[in-house]
Amino acid sequence: MWRLRDLLNLKSFSAAIWTLLIEELLIFGARQPSLDNRPWSPQLLLISMVSSNFAGSMETRSQRVGFPDVGPFLCKLSRYYISFFDISLQRTEKIREWHIRYGPIICIGPKEVSVATPTLMREIYGSAGGYAKSKYFDHFVAYGERALFAIRPYEDHRERRKVIASFYHDVSKASVENHINERVDRVIGQIDRRQGDPPIDVFSLTSHFAFDIISRLLYGKRHCSRTIGVDGEERQILHDLKKAQLWGPVKFDMPSLYGFIRFLLSLLNCLPSPLHADEDLMRWNYNKINDVLAHSGGATTDVREDSLLHRLLNATNPDGKKLSLNYITSELYDNLNAAEITVAVSLTYIIYHLSENPKWQTRIREEILGLPCEVNGFPSFTSINSAPIMEAFIREVYRVNPGTGGHAERVVPSGGKIYDGIYIPEGIRITASTIALHHDATIFTSPDVFDPTRWLGRTPSQARTLDRSLIPFGYGARICAGKLLATMEIKLLIARLYVRYETRVDPCSKTTRQSMAQYATHDSVPRGLRCDITFHLIEDGNGEGQQTSERVRVREE
Structure with a gap:
């Protein structure tokens, strides 16, 4: 597979890449079950996007010494590739597949990295690191205020x-x-x-x-x-939620598009109650x-x-x-x-x-x-x-x-960090994949088999090893x-x-x-x-x- 730096001098590269992207999205989309609750096709939505961020993302990545060079090729070019899997409601499983294929540290976007080892997970979520949350949590501001969950700076x-x-x-x-x-x-x-x-x-x-x-x-x-x-009223609200x-992925990844859909449906007087x-x-x-x-x-x-x-x-x-x-x-x-x-x-x-x-x-x-x-x-x-x-x-x-859903994003702190020998610059979004950790075959034997006995009869050392990779409620200070x-x-x-x-x-x-x-x-x-x-x-x-x-x-x- 070509490396990104080998492609920077190809002036006509943009058209070829977006053709490849569209083919990939169409192939994937054809395999997915229909989403009965949403009156649109995710792959058509992605195809309709403009590629205005393409050149900027390439230039930014070319300046990042040591940025993870492993992961799906298209992830390195545009955030819209992972956005497609977000909108298709396939993000977590897709990232797990990528970790199995590429390893514990992968690039899933031009400015986004996913990790899948207990040590790295504890580094980014632990109290000692003091990592701030990403802008993703701005979506949870309500009544003009940030609840505890939406507060980004670690100290606050x-x-x-x-x-x-x-x-x-x-x-x-x-x-x-x-x-x-x-x-x-x-x-x-x-x-x-x-x-x-x-x-x-x-x-x-x-x-x-x-x-x-x-x-x-x-x-x-x-x-x-x-x-x-x-x-009563509460049951209907809970049902709609x-x-x-x-x-959610459309609302979070493409708020302008989500707002337009709501506006259009409101004009037509057919805004679904879940919206x-x-x-x-x-x-x-x-x-x-x-x-x-x-x-x-x-x-x-x-x-x-x-x-x-x-x-x-x-x-x-x-x-x-x-x-x-x-x-x-x-x-x-x-x-x-x-x-x-x-x-x-x-x-x-x-x-x-x-x-x-x-x-x-x-x-x-x-x-x-x-x-x-x-x-x-x-x-x-x-x-x-x-x-x-x-x-x-x-x-x-x-x-x-x-x-x-695996969106516990943090931001690499000032000065950048070295993770397993790979330097990642400051400001990059970094996330630990819960589903990848929970299905790590080096920790959990036959990870795709539902087997509660794996938690019974373990030595204290074995139990600690399993516990280190189980994070259903998160980890650390948050x-x-x-x-x-x-x-x-x-x-x-x-x-x-x-x-x-x-x-x-x-x-x-x-x-x-x-x-x-x-x-x-x-x-x-x-x-x-x-x-x-x-x-x-x-x-x-x-x-x-x-x-x-x-x-x-x-x-x-």
């Missing part, structure tokens, strides 16, 4: 994280576990009431479950959602905060102390000033959005894989039944969290189906602040479900391995945007089902 993020992290560290309190168990009871009540009905879409059900929990923690008990049992994920789902959730969040403040008479000290809203209203900046209400609104919006989809995707894939593996249902059920029970008749989260079989299964689900809360929600629900039910994928539904493959959206949602599961009550003679039904009735509000 570290200062603001103290307030948010301290709140989520407190979720280990018994009161939070009780809140989660109340919502678990409601989920079980919904499933019990639908016995004998068609299969249940667990992607929607777990979305409602996670949304109700996070809204309880953000706004307090009086103002939280009750989506599990009430078919799932479909909106398919438009304004983000605004709908922003409005819902804004109204909730106003409701809370109105109920407290405008006194911030009267807002419930167990809510994040209370914590932020009474927090201050380093200069002693109160946080702005716009920032607080932005922070709650980001937490609301992220906490719902992260837990919903994780739970959906855990339930799906358990439904495909009945023997593991039995193993987890027996493990949970062997744990000591609390006064409510169920094991505590502390006990469940130490159960190795459940932990192994969940880890394997995280490995195979991580809830991330690791997901709500990781503990998400773990509590996931494990408490799974433990209760599989003591009570056996599950199967409904053979008559459209839920298949193909529909459960992940799109490379921001949160890696399943292609079918649903997962139909049948629940069968286990008859154990202990009256557990009756006890649960009684508990659900007592806790109904």
